[in-house]
Amino acid sequence: MSKHQPFAVLTVLSGLFAAAGTGPAVPSVLAQGPDNPYATQQDVESGQRLFARHCSRCHGLNAGGGERGPDISTGEFQHASSDAGLFNVISNGIADTEMRGIYRTRSDQSVWQIVAWLRSLGAGARVAVAGDPAAGGAVYSGKGDCSRCHMIAGAGGRHGPDLTTIGNRRSPEQLRSDLVDPDARVQPQWWRVRATVRDGPVVEGLRMNEGTYSIRILDGADNLWSLAKRDLVASERIEASSMPSYADALTDSEILDLVAFLYNLTGSANGGGAR
Amino acid sequence: MTTRPTGIPPTRSVALAMIVALAGASAAGMITAPGAAAQSAAASPSFRPVTNDRLLAADAEPRNWLMYSGNYYSQRYSGLDQINGVNAGQLEMKWAYQLRALDRAETTPVVVDGVMYVTESPSNVTALDARTGSQYWRYVHDLPEDLNLCCGRNNRGVAVLGDRLFMSTLDAHLVAIDAKTGNLIWDAEVADEKEGYSKTGAPLVVGDKVVTGIAGGEYGIRGFVDAYYVDSGKRAWRLYTIPGPGEPGNETWADDSWRTGGSPTWMTGSYDPELDLVYWGTGNPGPDWNGDVRMGDNLYSDAVLAIDPDTGELRWYFQFTPHDVHDWDATQIPILADTEFDGQPRKLMLWPNRNAFFYVLDRETGEFLLGKPYAKQTWAEGLDDKGRPIRIPGTFPSVEGTTVSPPISGGSNWWSPSYSPRTDLVYVMAYDGETTYYIRDDEYVAGEQYTGGGGETPQPVDRYVSAVRAISPQTGDVVWEYPVQPRSTAGVLSTAGDLVFSGTVDGHFFALDAATGAELWNVNLGARVHAAPMSYMVDGRQYVAIAAGNVLFTFGLRD
Numbered sequence: 001m002s003k004h005q006p007f008a009v010l011t012v013l014s015g016l017f018a019a020a021g022t023g024p025a026v027p028s029v030l031a032q033g034p035d036n037p038y039a040t041q042q043d044v045e046s047g048q049r050l051f052a053r054h055c056s057r058c059h060g061l062n063a064g065g066g067e068r069g070p071d072i073s074t075g076e077f078q079h080a081s082s083d084a085g086l087f088n089v090i091s092n093g094i095a096d097t098e099m100r101g102i103y104r105t106r107s108d109q110s111v112w113q114i115v116a117w118l119r120s121l122g123a124g125a126r127v128a129v130a131g132d133p134a135a136g137g138a139v140y141s142g143k144g145d146c147s148r149c150h151m152i153a154g155a156g157g158r159h160g161p162d163l164t165t166i167g168n169r170r171s172p173e174q175l176r177s178d179l180v181d182p183d184a185r186v187q188p189q190w191w192r193v194r195a196t197v198r199d200g201p202v203v204e205g206l207r208m209n210e211g212t213y214s215i216r217i218l219d220g221a222d223n224l225w226s227l228a229k230r231d232l233v234a235s236e237r238i239e240a241s242s243m244p245s246y247a248d249a250l251t252d253s254e255i256l257d258l259v260a261f262l263y264n265l266t267g268s269a270n271g272g273g274a275r
Numbered sequence: 276m277t278t279r280p281t282g283i284p285p286t287r288s289v290a291l292a293m294i295v296a297l298a299g300a301s302a303a304g305m306i307t308a309p310g311a312a313a314q315s316a317a318a319s320p321s322f323r324p325v326t327n328d329r330l331l332a333a334d335a336e337p338r339n340w341l342m343y344s345g346n347y348y349s350q351r352y353s354g355l356d357q358i359n360g361v362n363a364g365q366l367e368m369k370w371a372y373q374l375r376a377l378d379r380a381e382t383t384p385v386v387v388d389g390v391m392y393v394t395e396s397p398s399n400v401t402a403l404d405a406r407t408g409s410q411y412w413r414y415v416h417d418l419p420e421d422l423n424l425c426c427g428r429n430n431r432g433v434a435v436l437g438d439r440l441f442m443s444t445l446d447a448h449l450v451a452i453d454a455k456t457g458n459l460i461w462d463a464e465v466a467d468e469k470e471g472y473s474k475t476g477a478p479l480v481v482g483d484k485v486v487t488g489i490a491g492g493e494y495g496i497r498g499f500v501d502a503y504y505v506d507s508g509k510r511a512w513r514l515y516t517i518p519g520p521g522e523p524g525n526e527t528w529a530d531d532s533w534r535t536g537g538s539p540t541w542m543t544g545s546y547d548p549e550l551d552l553v554y555w556g557t558g559n560p561g562p563d564w565n566g567d568v569r570m571g572d573n574l575y576s577d578a579v580l581a582i583d584p585d586t587g588e589l590r591w592y593f594q595f596t597p598h599d600v601h602d603w604d605a606t607q608i609p610i611l612a613d614t615e616f617d618g619q620p621r622k623l624m625l626w627p628n629r630n631a632f633f634y635v636l637d638r639e640t641g642e643f644l645l646g647k648p649y650a651k652q653t654w655a656e657g658l659d660d661k662g663r664p665i666r667i668p669g670t671f672p673s674v675e676g677t678t679v680s681p682p683i684s685g686g687s688n689w690w691s692p693s694y695s696p697r698t699d700l701v702y703v704m705a706y707d708g709e710t711t712y713y714i715r716d717d718e719y720v721a722g723e724q725y726t727g728g729g730g731e732t733p734q735p736v737d738r739y740v741s742a743v744r745a746i747s748p749q750t751g752d753v754v755w756e757y758p759v760q761p762r763s764t765a766g767v768l769s770t771a772g773d774l775v776f777s778g779t780v781d782g783h784f785f786a787l788d789a790a791t792g793a794e795l796w797n798v799n800l801g802a803r804v805h806a807a808p809m810s811y812m813v814d815g816r817q818y819v820a821i822a823a824g825n826v827l828f829t830f831g832l833r834d
Contacts, residue, residue, distance in 0.1 A: 052715055053724055057493070061713050061729035096377035098428070188737040210737075211781050212759045213797055 029091045031084035036119075038112035047117025050110050054102050055090075063121055068098060075122025076169050086115045123171045129260045131253075136261025139254050144246065152265065158222055159206055160243060161190070165267040175259045179250075182241040192242055193217060195227055196234040203227065207237065322390045322454060324437045330480060331548050337771070338812035340386045343432045343477035344691060345809065348611035349545040351693040352769050353810035357817040358832060359772030363786045363795040365833055369818060370408035372827040375399070379805050380822035383432045383477070383691075383766075385440075386811040391820075392454070393827055394430040394477075398444035402457065406813045408829065412457035416444050422468055431543070431806075432477035434485060436505050441485045443474030449487055449503055461508035465489060465501055470721050472496055477543045479553070481584040484511050486553055488540030488606075495535030495561045495725035500544075500553075500580065502587060512587030516540060516557045516575050524574035532569035535719045537561030538576040542606040542689050547622070550639055552590060553582045554611070554624065558604035564672045565600070565714050565727025572597040577605045579624070581641060591641035596630045596664065600671050601654070601712060602683050602726075603629040610694045610701060611638055614748055616645075625748050627692055627703040629685030632658060633751050647751030649744055650686030651707035654679050672712035672728050682710035683730045684764075691766035691807040693775070698789050700745045700754060702767045702775050708732070708739040736761065743767060743777055745792060755792035759783070766807020768819070776819060778804025784821050784828070800828055 052061055058069030065071035070078070079094055080086045090111050093101035102111065119125070140146045147156035150163045170178065177184060193207040195215060205219035215235070217225045229235070246255065325341060333339070333346040337354030344351050358366065374380055378396035384403075385392045391405040397418055402411040422428075422445055433440040433452075439460060440452045446468040451460040465487070466472035471494025478487035484502040491498070498516035503509065516538040518524035525533055537560050544555035560569060560576035578594040595605045610625040616635065624638040631652035635645040643662030655664040670679045684706065692703040710730040717727045741762035745754045765778035773789040784804055785797035802824025810819045818829045 052729055053717065053726075056729040057724070057726070060731040061715075062731050064731055066730065066732060098378070100428070188735040191737070210760055212779055212783055212785075 029088075031087040031091075032108070034082060034084045036083040036087075036112050036115050038109055039116050039119075043113045043116045044120045045117075046110075047113035047115070047120075050106070050114050051117055054106070055114070058098070063118065072118060073121040074169050075119070075124070076165070083112075083115050083119070086118060087111055090114055123167075123169055123174070127172065129172045129263050131256035131258075131260030133257070133261040133264045135254075136257035136259065139250065139258045140261055143250060143254065144258060149243065153267070158218060159220075163262065163265055165265060167263045167266040170262075172259050172263050175262050176255065179255055179258065180245055180247040182243040182245060186239060186241045190241070192238040194234075194236045194238065195232050197227060197231055198233045200231070322388050322438070325387055325435045327436070327480075327482060330436070339388065340384070340809045340811050342385065342434055342479065343383050343543045344545070344608055347546040347548065348694075349543070349608045349691075350610060350612065350696070350769075351608070351691045351767065351807060351809070352695055352771075354771045355810050355812055355817045356770065356772035357812070358770070358810075358819065359774065360788055360795060362832055363772070363774055366786070366796055366798075366819070366830045367833055368798075369829045369831045371829070372401075372403055372408045374401075374822075374825045374827065375413075377825050378428055379803055380825055380827065381429045381431050381475075381806050382822055382827075383807050383809050384820055384827065385433055385435055386809075386813075387435060387454070389813045390454070391811075392433050392435070392440055393822075394432055394442060395825075396429045398430055398442070398446070400430075400433055400440065400442055400452065400457070402454070405811060405818070405829075408827075411455075414452050414457040414459070416442075416448075416450065418444065418446050419468065422446060422473070429475055431475055434478040434480045436480040436485075439505065441478045441480065441487075441505070443476055443478060443487060445473050445475065447472040447474050447489065449474070449478065449485065449501075449508070451485075451505070451508060463503055463508040463510070466491075466496075470494065470496065471723070474541070476541050479544055479546065480505065481546050481553055484584065486544065486555075486582075486584065488542065488544070488555060490539050490541035491537070493537070493561065493563065493724045493726050494722065495719045496537060496539065497534060498536075498538035498540055498557060498576075500540050500555050500582060500587070502584065514580070514582055514587040514589060516578075516580070518574065527571035527574045529568070529570040535561055535725060536569065536573060536576065537563075538573075539604075540606060542608060545609045545611050546584070547611055547638060550622070551584065552638070553584045554609040554638065555580050555582060556605040556607050556609060558606040559599055559602045562717050562719075562725050562727030563600075563602040564712060564729065565717065566598055566671070567714075568727070570598075573599065577603060577630075579605060579609055579626070579636070579641075581638070593634075593636055593641045593643065593662065595626075595628045595632070595634065595662075599630075600714075601630075601679065601681075601710075603681070603685055604688075605629060606689060607687070608689075608691050609638075610692060612694050612696070612699075612701075612748060614696075614699055616749060623748060625694060625701050625746075627687050627701065627705065627744075627746065629681070629688055630654075630664070631681040631686030632664075633701070633703075633746050634662065635748055635751065636662075645751050648686075649703065649746055649751070649753055650705040651680040651709070652686065653709075654681075672714040674714060676711040676713050676731065678709055678711045678733050680709040681706065682708040682732065683712075684708070688764065690764055690805075691768075693767040693769040695769040695773075695775075695789055697771060697773060698745075698769070699748065700769075700789070701748060702743060702745055702769055702777075702789075704741060704763050704765055704767055704777055705744045705756075706739065706741045706762060708736075708762075709734070741779075743775065743787065743792070745775075745789075757787055757792045757794065763804070765804040768808035768810065770810060776808040776821070778808075778821060778823060780804075782823055784808075784823060784830075798830075800824070800826070802826070 060066035063073040149157040149160035194204040208216040374395040376396040391403040398416040447466040473490040502511040517536040539558040560573040577596040624636040626634040631650040633649040646658040654670040714728040742756040742758040800823035806822040808821040
């Protein structure tokens with residue numbers, strides 16, 4: 001069966017038929033409640049198997065991002081913040097993207113189990129931390145001088161990740177590692193570049209975006225640059241972290257306090273800021 | 276003092292009046308002076324039925340693009356040279372058509388005498404005026420709501436014969452549509468979509484039949500190539516890509532694993548009219564990453580099949596990746612070329628394969644002539660003298676993960692390569708990446724994915740490189756390369772103007788010198804180029820068309 005739409009009719013009714021033009025509209029399912037009723041360790045393991053079968057092709061077997069889908073292993077998600085929100089995205093997909101829902105082929109229980117597994121990644125369940133957040137705050141502004149590069153709630157520097165909600169994304173163990181061994185995990189969005197313009201300046205700073213023909217840099221003075229690659233005589237990518245290791249600069253108890261301070265930064269979780 | 280006439284002098288105005296009258300008359304069909312219809316701006320393009328002869332001689336009408344890959348040899352080469360190295364720097368956008376679906380387009384338009392047929396997600400086709408981008412008609416296919424799809428929800432293009440179009444649909448049907456109005460003529464069910472079968476590739480018309488493939492390699496299907504009569508839509512033959520019990524090759528599947536062996540055929544094949552052979556690539560054996568449950572070479576997965584188009588009989592096959600455990604489908608475009616090899620003219624098949632090796636085969640017999648890596652690979656020491664890979668131990672998927680190049684998506688993939696008979700070079704969008712491959716136990720459940728593991732990308736994608744690579748068929752050497760960032764999943768077009776066109780993931784579309792790879796022009800279209808370019812001519816003007824994001828753009832020279 002086909003729908004034949006003569007041109008004249010189409011122009012009048014195109015607004016009504018906009019959804020029909022892409023195929024029949026898929027009804028949504030919604031989570032029955034805000035909380036995940038399937039959150040035991042058993043559910044987490046089932047969720048991992050289900051994820052491998054239904055989701056890993058795009059998102060990678062460990063949810064770290066694959067050939068077609070983004071990294072969803074961080075504990076923070078672009079299209080959902082609550083468990084119910086995750087349930088809805090996994091069930092219904094995301095409109096006008098390649099993310100398709102699985103509600104037709106999977107039960108509610110299966111979807112919740114995938115939610116449970118996703119939540120177990122990234123920072124994991126919240127834990128209690130030793131360390132004094134208030135003292136950690138003093139280290140942050142004092143000895144650590146962290147706001148030179150990092151922002152919290154709009155205050156601070158631009159050359160490191162925004163830390164307003166870092167406590168949602170990184171566990172205490174991960175935060176400790178970030179402080180003492182920052183080179184262990186430098187994501188491409190924090191790589192730096194040093195570009196030499198022919199008969200012009202050397203521009204060095206954050207590699208904000210790089211394509212075949214041009215590169216965009218935030219330099220040390222917080223200027224935004226756009227450079228055409230054909231105008232460059234040299235361009236060097238620096239993948240090592242520009243954050244120093246605090247292993248020697250801070251005492252163990254200062255690091256413990258700083259971790260507690262950072263872990264407490266959970267802000268408002270609706271992800272309105274840049275990533 | 277006589278007043279000088281202002282405006283148009285009388286004699287010229289009379290001439291103008293005559294030209295206007297002539298144009299009006301020819302538009303109304305009253306005058307058929309030779310050349311008047313073509314030159315007058317008021318004349319419309321006219322669609323002449325596409326005969327088999329026109330398809331066989333597609334190279335003789337370079338202003339049209341009569342099938343997915345341009346011609347039966349699948350060279351994706353345009354014989355037009357109005358746009359060339361001298362003027363490519365001046366290309367400007369002519370018109371854009373925004374597809375009604377927001378899914379990223381993978382389609383190649385077909386152009387017949389000024390009418391352009393564009394397919395779009397999920398399984399619809401629009402007929403456009405190739406001069407202006409305005410619509411003639413649109414066909415919308417009814418699809419079930421709950422389709423099982425592993426991958427792109429998309430359609431790559433139509434085939435045309437007579438005044439009919441043929442198109443695959445995502446629910447595993449093949450439809451015939453009237454090329455002038457979009458009316459449905461017939462609708463044939465090719466397979467049951469509930470078992471994971473689907474169709475996305477452009478079919479291929481051969482004689483009185485439409486040859487078409489099937490998708491579903493991640494769902495434990497049993498793959499096949501089908502042919503349907505163009506008149507009735509009745510199936511003429513089916514060639515299974517996995518032999519059944521008692522058939523030669525079935526013994527290359529342990530136990531019953533042949534039943535769920537995958538080996539799909541989801542891209543478009545090629546045809547040699549002299550040899551009367553249809554060539555079609557086959558995809559991965561299933562489950563993708565767990566080869567333990569299907570010991571053996573797994574014929575005819577990851578292979579090229581040479582098929583008799585009348586009977587569907589297999590004449591010869593060549594398997595690129597026996598017992599594949601990396602999902603390296605050979606569902607790619609078989610390029611046919613008549614050129615020299617070893618100093619002799621030879622009928623060749625040129626294939627930059629997903630497994631990162633470039634193959635040269637004799638397309639008469641399937642004899643292996645040459646094989647060399649064209650992209651980064653760490654899984655084979657090389658190919659033996661029959662073209663069989665000499666595997667490096669320790670490169671199979673493992674429980675804890677094994678990192679191998681090329682990645683799951685391959686050294687290249689379904690996106691079209693191109694061959695220029697002028698430069699005698701194959702152009703392919705290559706990728707030097709890697710995947711950490713994992714093996715897992717999976718049970719087959721009809722309609723569900725059956726892949727036995729998966730992969731992860733171990734490093735930031737920014738560390739890997741895509742490049743257009745020009746490969747010599749005589750030596751397999753990469754003659755030049757043009758790296759792109761971030762990377763590319765775009766097809767390549769080459770032209771008689773000695774240009775090569777392709778695109779990038781971040782939306783750039785560019786033109787290169789076909790002989791040297793020198794960059795001549797680029798433009799930012801704003802969304803991933805995930806289709807292949809084509810070229811056509813209307814009213815004496817050449818256009819290059821490319822889909823980027825969900826928009827079809829056309830480019831041409833300034834008037």
